[in-house]
Amino acid sequence: MADGIGEKLKNTIVGALRGTREITAETVNLLTSTVKSAFEGVSDIVESSFKISLEAIKGALEGVSEVGITALEAVNRLVSSTLKGVFQAGGDIVEATRGIVQGVIKKTAETGGDVAQVAVNAIRSAIRTTEEVGGDVNRVTREAIVEAIKTADEVSGTVGRNVRDALSSTIKGAKEIVDSLKEKKEEK
Secondary structure, three states: OOOOHHHHHHHHHHHHHOOOOOOOHHHHHHHHHHHHHOOOOOOOHHHHHHHHHHHHHHHHHHHHHHOOOOHHHHHHHHHHHHHHHHHHOOOOHHHHHHHHHHHHHHHHHHHOOOHHHHHHHHHHHHHHHHHHHOOOHHHHHHHHHHHHHHHHHHHOHHHHHHHHHHHHHHOOOHHHHHHHHHHHHHHO
């Protein structure tokens, strides 16, 4: 069911925001229910959480871009609505967060946006949403930071450095995670 969710969310966003450029509570609810519906008929909801979330966030970012909203302006609400949809469907919020973070970084890098700031905002939103739904905040935080660094490094060394620096200085506990990853990398 991940096939098509990105395009569906993109079209939903473009339809909802055309002319308004404002992501309202109604728009967020629509996005949440669209993500939740992507899990209908999926046999392994937990395993599908990463891929559905990845495709959903990429489609959502394309949609807001088409109506003139930047990723930086929209990422908080898009991440929150995607995670809530996954949670409501019984999906794995940690895997969903990893997919979202990867999608946000790759899509922002493609469009020339501020990857480091968008990554920080996406992770903050994931942490806040995880707290709201009663998920494992420590695990989500760690996995989001690890995924952000891995994906940013894949984009380029400079983007990876910028993301590590931004996370280390803004997300509680990120510096320790970044340092531990650096140590593991140096041991290899």
